[in-house]
Amino acid sequence: EWVNFVDFYDRIIDRFEMAKEQNVTFKRKLPKQAIFVEVDEDKMTQVLYNIISNALKYSPEGGQVTFSLKEKEDQIIVSVSDQGVGIPKENIAKIFDRFYRVDKARTRKLGGTGLGLAIAKEMVKAHGGTIWATSEEGKGTKISFSLPYERSEEDEWS
Ligand code: ATP
Ligand code: MG
Numbered sequence: 001e002w003v004n005f006v007d008f009y010d011r012i013i014d015r016f017e018m019a020k021e022q023n024v025t026f027k028r029k030l031p032k033q034a035i036f037v038e039v040d041e042d043k044m045t046q047v048l049y050n051i052i053s054n055a056l057k058y059s060p061e062g063g064q065v066t067f068s069l070k071e072k073e074d075q076i077i078v079s080v081s082d083q084g085v086g087i088p089k090e091n092i093a094k095i096f097d098r099f100y101r102v103d104k105a106r107t108r109k110l111g112g113t114g115l116g117l118a119i120a121k122e123m124v125k126a127h128g129g130t131i132w133a134t135s136e137e138g139k140g141t142k143i144s145f146s147l148p149y150e151r152s153e154e155d156e157w158s
Pocket of ligand 1: 050054055058082084085086087095096100101102103111112113114115116117118141
């Protein structure tokens with residue numbers, strides 16, 4: 001279905017903000033105008049849920065999570081960045097693999113099966129997009145994904 005991704009993303013962030021029990025600040029960098037994309041809402045909710053859950057899970061007390069959404073040519077780029085533990089360079093390519101978890105000892109206490117990002121990757125791919133991570137150990141992690149976007153005539157004229 002066609003979804004205004006700005007509102008859709010904003011509402012999902014709201015839900016996390018209301019439910020969070022940690023001392024973490026949310027910062028939103030969202031466009032003012034609507035951006036309509038054709039997505040499966042349930043699947044996209046799952047993608048965002050998996051990414052945002054990680055950002056919170058790996059955030060330190062008092063950390064900030066930044067949510068952004070940008071148009072770039074024929075794509076939109078959605079990203080979630082945190083100020084958490086980060087991911088070592090040598091492991092970053094593997095975090096989208098099924099059951100992969102960085103440093104089992106470190107992450108055991110945080111729980112999880114290592115499926116969240118693998119599922120997110122499948123679903124983003126099914127929408128014709130790509131997903132990637134940039135991270136610096138001890139500084140934080142940014143997970144981004146793209147979705148194809150065809151600017152409609154109404155968008156250009158309004
Ligand atoms: P699940 O999502 O199934 O509950 P999980 O969170 O461990 O378990 P993924 O979401 O697939 O699994 O993430 C894979 C691994 O990537 C994590 O175990 C963690 O080591 C690393 N990771 C993912 N997101 C972050 C993040 N924001 N900061 C630091 N490490 C991360
Ligand atoms: Mg996860």
